[in-house]
Amino acid sequence: MIDYKIINAYVVTVNSEFLIIENGCVCIENDTIAHICETCDSHDIEAETVIDAQGNLLLPGFINAHTHAGMNIFKGYADDLPLQQWLFDYVFPVEAKFTNRENVKIGSSLALLEMIASGTTCFADMYYFVEETARLCEEIGMRAILSQPIVDFPVADAATPDEALQLCETLMQRFANHHLVQVVPAPHSIYTCSAEYVQKARALANRFNAPLHTHLSETAEEYNNCIEQHAKTPIEYLNDLGCFDGKTIAAHCVYVSENDREILAQKRVCAVNNMQSNLKLVSGVSPVPELLESGVKVCFGTDSVVSNNSLDMYTEIKTAALVHKYRSGNASALGAQQTVFMATRGAAECLGIDHLCGSIEVGKKADLQIVNINQIHVVPLYNIYSHIVYALQGGDVDTVFINGKCVYLHKHFQGIDAFDVMVRAQELANTIIDEMANR
Numbered sequence: 001m002i003d004y005k006i007i008n009a010y011v012v013t014v015n016s017e018f019l020i021i022e023n024g025c026v027c028i029e030n031d032t033i034a035h036i037c038e039t040c041d042s043h044d045i046e047a048e049t050v051i052d053a054q055g056n057l058l059l060p061g062f063i064n065a066h067t068h069a070g071m072n073i074f075k076g077y078a079d080d081l082p083l084q085q086w087l088f089d090y091v092f093p094v095e096a097k098f099t100n101r102e103n104v105k106i107g108s109s110l111a112l113l114e115m116i117a118s119g120t121t122c123f124a125d126m127y128y129f130v131e132e133t134a135r136l137c138e139e140i141g142m143r144a145i146l147s148q149p150i151v152d153f154p155v156a157d158a159a160t161p162d163e164a165l166q167l168c169e170t171l172m173q174r175f176a177n178h179h180l181v182q183v184v185p186a187p188h189s190i191y192t193c194s195a196e197y198v199q200k201a202r203a204l205a206n207r208f209n210a211p212l213h214t215h216l217s218e219t220a221e222e223y224n225n226c227i228e229q230h231a232k233t234p235i236e237y238l239n240d241l242g243c244f245d246g247k248t249i250a251a252h253c254v255y256v257s258e259n260d261r262e263i264l265a266q267k268r269v270c271a272v273n274n275m276q277s278n279l280k281l282v283s284g285v286s287p288v289p290e291l292l293e294s295g296v297k298v299c300f301g302t303d304s305v306v307s308n309n310s311l312d313m314y315t316e317i318k319t320a321a322l323v324h325k326y327r328s329g330n331a332s333a334l335g336a337q338q339t340v341f342m343a344t345r346g347a348a349e350c351l352g353i354d355h356l357c358g359s360i361e362v363g364k365k366a367d368l369q370i371v372n373i374n375q376i377h378v379v380p381l382y383n384i385y386s387h388i389v390y391a392l393q394g395g396d397v398d399t400v401f402i403n404g405k406c407v408y409l410h411k412h413f414q415g416i417d418a419f420d421v422m423v424r425a426q427e428l429a430n431t432i433i434d435e436m437a438n439r
Contacts, residue, residue, distance in 0.1 A: 001048065002035075002045060002046070002047045003028050003030065003404065004049050004406065005047035006025065006026045007050060007051070008025075008052050011026060012384055015345075018337065020384065023039060026058060026360060026366075031366060031405070032366060034362065055374060056371060056372050056374060057371040057388075058360065058368060059371060059388065060358055060368065061122065061402065062119050064300070065251075065272040065299045066252075066272040066274055066303055067115075067302055069108040069127060070128060071107060071127065073107040073110070075305040075306065075309060077306065078306070079280075083219070083281050091306060109140075110421055112142050113140075114310075115313075117397060118313060118395070121400060121402045122143035122145075122347075122348075123142070124144070124213060124272075125146050126188075128149060140415070140416055141180070141403060141407045141415075143367060144181050146183050148186055149164065150185055150187045150188065150197050150201050151188045151193055152192060152193060152194050165200055172185075176208070180402075182210065183210075184211050186212070186213040187201040187212065189216070189218075189222070195241050199243070202245065202246060211351065212243070213251070214250060214251070216250040218283055220255060220283075220284065223255035235263055235264065244269050250269050252274055254285065261287075261290060271286070272298070273298055274301050274308075275324075276319050277302065277304070279323070289324055299346055299347035300317055300347065314388075317389055320339070321334045321335075321336070340388050365403050367403065370400075371398065375396065
């Protein structure tokens with residue numbers, strides 16, 4: 001007797017052979033994929049719950065490799081503005097006033113629900129009050145790598161960078177070997193975190209054999225200022241500091257020289273492409289095809305909803321695939337199968353969790369999404385990878401499993417009142433509108 005049996009599924013495994021089973025059965029025991037049958041002739045396997053996928057797509061859950069979940073309370077607060085005005089006149093002031101433990105809990109709750117409902121089963125986050133988001137992940141059942149920001153000035157949850165490092169170490173110890181959550185240090189960027197604390201964050205990460213999460217070479221201003229101040233690119237600067245001497249998750253990587261690409265490849269730094277955020281803020285377009293050609297591992301992230309407005313990985317990967325084709329002048333750049341790989345197994349490799357998830361294989365954790373492909377906009381079917389990237393949307397997701405737990409069944413969240421979360425978020429937004437209007 002097993003826990004779940006998913007039958008009549010169009011199984012896209014994203015395993016090393018990219019096996020597709022057009023009428024398959026996947027069985028879940030506890031938190032693990034226990035059986036994969038290439039036909040639905042699995043009557044000898046009994047299950048507590050049988051889910052008939054009715055020919056719909058069964059896909060590994062997406063991995064959103066760079067987010068700021070707590071900022072979901074500010075979605076749509078400021079848009080269509082130049083970057084400096086957007087940051088200094090709107091985002092920084094509202095964060096300073098409203099970023100606290102309770103509000104981060106509301107924002108992260110909203111973010112987790114949005115991600116789950118659009119097929120994301122794991123995310124790498126960087127925001128304050130990490131413990132609140134970690135508790136939500138435990139409660140809801142979400143897999144996460146949560147990063148404690150390290151900056152040189154006082155922030156919402158730490159008065160000094162030393163306090164932030166100590167908080168991070170405490171949480172890394174508390175969540176060591178946790179079944180869903182890993183906590184890691186995040187020196188925010190070269191313009192907010194001094195060399196001393198970049199190196200201290202690197203040392204802390206290495207003590208726990210954990211990745212370090214940072215923003216890297218996101219804007220032309222950051223790139224040019226670094227060359228002016230240090231006679232090095234941001235990537236050369238961090239490399240010389242030893243920042244890459246260990247597992248590294250580098251968000252953005254928009255401005256990257258040929259030498260930078262060689263450094264990233266040699267040091268096995270994983271680059272996270274945040275296409276929609278970079279477009280909206282006019283930060284630029286990361287040279288992803290060139291990074292891949294140089295041997296750099298690349299995956300996708302949405303960034304925050306303040307600079308994206310959505311955590312839907314379906315729209316993210318479609319935008320990325322289209323823009324990189326246009327930028328490179330090569331219609332075959334970021335092909336559909338490669339793009340799906342980068343959002344699933346490839347992302348798991350980037351985050352160092354491919355032994356757990358990222359593909360549908362016996363022995364891996366059951367992080368799965370069932371997606372409705374019996375719809376007008378997904379018919380006819382010639383190539384399932386094409387549909388995943390170019391036709392499907394987050395709203396097509398029907399059911400989601402994380403770590404063997406069904407957290408979203410037939411478009412209904414399990415064990416959490418989504419309406420209550422939305423009400424609390426809107427009430428907070430109304431307060432923000434009133435108070436910020438009078439500042």
